[in-house]
Amino acid sequence: MDSIRTGIIGIGNMGSAHLHCIASGKVKGMSAAAVCDIDEQKLGSVRGEFSNIALYNDWRSMLKDDNVDAVIIAVPHPHHAEIAAKALKSGKHVLVEKPVDITVSAAESLNSTALSSGKVFGIMFNQRTNGLYRRAREIVKNGELGDIKRSVWIVTNWYRTQSYYDSGAWRATWRGEGGGVLLNQAPHNLDLWQWICGMPSAVTAFCNTAKYHNIEVEDEASIYTEYPNGATGVFITSTGDSPGTNRLEISGTLGKIVLEDGVLKHWRLKENERDVCASSKEGFCSIPFEYEEYKTDEETAHRGILQNFTDAVLHGAELIAPGYDGIKELTISNAAYLSEWKGNTRVSLPFDSAEFDKLLNEKIMSSSYVPDTKTSLPENSDYLKRWQVRW
Numbered sequence: 450m451d452s453i454r455t456g457i458i459g460i461g462n463m464g465s466a467h468l469h470c471i472a473s474g475k476v477k478g479m480s481a482a483a484v485c486d487i488d489e490q491k492l493g494s495v496r497g498e499f500s501n502i503a504l505y506n507d508w509r510s511m512l513k514d515d516n517v518d519a520v521i522i523a524v525p526h527p528h529h530a531e532i533a534a535k536a537l538k539s540g541k542h543v544l545v546e547k548p549v550d551i552t553v554s555a556a557e558s559l560n561s562t563a564l565s566s567g568k569v570f571g572i573m574f575n576q577r578t579n580g581l582y583r584r585a586r587e588i589v590k591n592g593e594l595g596d597i598k599r600s601v602w603i604v605t606n607w608y609r610t611q612s613y614y615d616s617g618a619w620r621a622t623w624r625g626e627g628g629g630v631l632l633n634q635a636p637h638n639l640d641l642w643q644w645i646c647g648m649p650s651a652v653t654a655f656c657n658t659a660k661y662h663n664i665e666v667e668d669e670a671s672i673y674t675e676y677p678n679g680a681t682g683v684f685i686t687s688t689g690d691s692p693g694t695n696r697l698e699i700s701g702t703l704g705k706i707v708l709e710d711g712v713l714k715h716w717r718l719k720e721n722e723r724d725v726c727a728s729s730k731e732g733f734c735s736i737p738f739e740y741e742e743y744k745t746d747e748e749t750a751h752r753g754i755l756q757n758f759t760d761a762v763l764h765g766a767e768l769i770a771p772g773y774d775g776i777k778e779l780t781i782s783n784a785a786y787l788s789e790w791k792g793n794t795r796v797s798l799p800f801d802s803a804e805f806d807k808l809l810n811e812k813i814m815s816s817s818y819v820p821d822t823k824t825s826l827p828e829n830s831d832y833l834k835r836w837q838v839r840w
């Protein structure tokens with residue numbers, strides 16, 4: 450095989466941008482063979498623009514198309530795992546949008562299907578291609594910060610208006626979306642957080658429902674995490690702040706990094722803080738350090754993930770974002786909800802996913818909010834800047 454023929458399931462806000470990227474030849478080795486959407490109007494506009502793309506209004510029919518080698522899934526998140534599993538079982542490679550689904554139990558079942566399928570399974574964590582986050586990960590993994598003590602991420606620059614939430618009946622409801630800012634916007638950051646700092650062993654959270662918008666789910670959350678080595682973390686996110694902040698600070702026994710305003714600031718201690726603390730005769734001292742700044746514009750974003758996925762299928766390249774990783778950030782957000790629902794109690798990981806599913810199902814069953822869908826987001830012929838890393 451020297452090229453993969455791709456089918457895109459869901460051609461709304463995100464899927465239409467993937468379609469235009471692929472159809473305009475920006476992904477070497479990938480072509481657009483088919484699209485699927487339940488919205489006939491959207492299929493009609495693809496028909497008007499592209500004559501050589503097969504159109505489906507049922508993804509099950511698309512999965513039977515032998516001219517489709519791989520599928521990209523860009524429908525609302527509660528459908529991701531079901532479609533992805535069926536696609537893998539039909540012999541298709543799968544690239545799923547974030548989040549991988551809305552429950553850890555769905556992600557677990559998808560991961561085991563993917564393992565036995567032997568197909569390439571990727572996830573659209575496009576922010577993993579950002580050079581500053583890649584460098585931060587390298588610094589932590591190389592041990593340049595020593596033992597991590599604490600990470601603090603304030604990422605409140607996911608500002609959304611009421612009109613955004615009113616643009617789709619599925620948005621910001623327990624039934625249609627399964628969560629709020631932690632499920633829709635923050636998955637990128639929760640994934641990067643665990644990718645850089647590792648997985649926590651316990652989560653305590655406060656999720657504020659409908660604080661800034663007329664919605665059913667949370668639009669602000671604060672999470673406190675504990676790690677196996679005793680480190681702690683704080684993560685604050687919101688869709689109600691303007692101007693927002695994007696500031697990640699990681700402190701360790703050998704120094705500190707801060708990512709903010711497009712710069713990675715690095716303080717390298719000349720001695721391990723733990724040793725100085727134990728041996729110094731001075732009551733107050735500051736440990737000598739070297740300071741450096743790192744800047745880069747590197748971020749291939751969505752196109753980079755599509756190219757890497759294609760290279761993985763055609764040439765066995767290592768995935769930047771394996772689909773199996775989707776469960777990790779979802780574990781943190783599910784645990785945050787569980788903590789909130791149980792009176793902000795401390796939730797140890799792994800948590801009881803049957804209990805989580807039961808409580809989420811209660812939310813879904815009592816979901817009464819019907820968004821006033823008076824606005825619609827435009828279909829995109831290109832990726833939007835707001836989906837990339839913003840400082």
Ligand SMILES: NC(=O)c1ccc[n+]([C@@H]2O[C@H](COP(=O)([O-])OP(=O)(O)OC[C@H]3O[C@@H](n4cnc5c(N)ncnc54)[C@H](O)[C@@H]3O)[C@@H](O)[C@H]2O)c1
Binds near residue numbers: 464487488
């Ligand atoms: N990676 C990113 O930067 C990024 C950015 C935006 C959205 N997303 C993700 O993409 C997914 C879609 O979000 P969106 O903003 O494009 O939503 P959207 O509502 O604009 O588009 C979803 C599309 O799926 C279609 N659809 C719904 N159910 C379907 C079904 N059963 N079969 C076929 N088509 C169906 C809808 O008609 C719609 O056209 C979400 O999971 C979201 O988190 C990712």
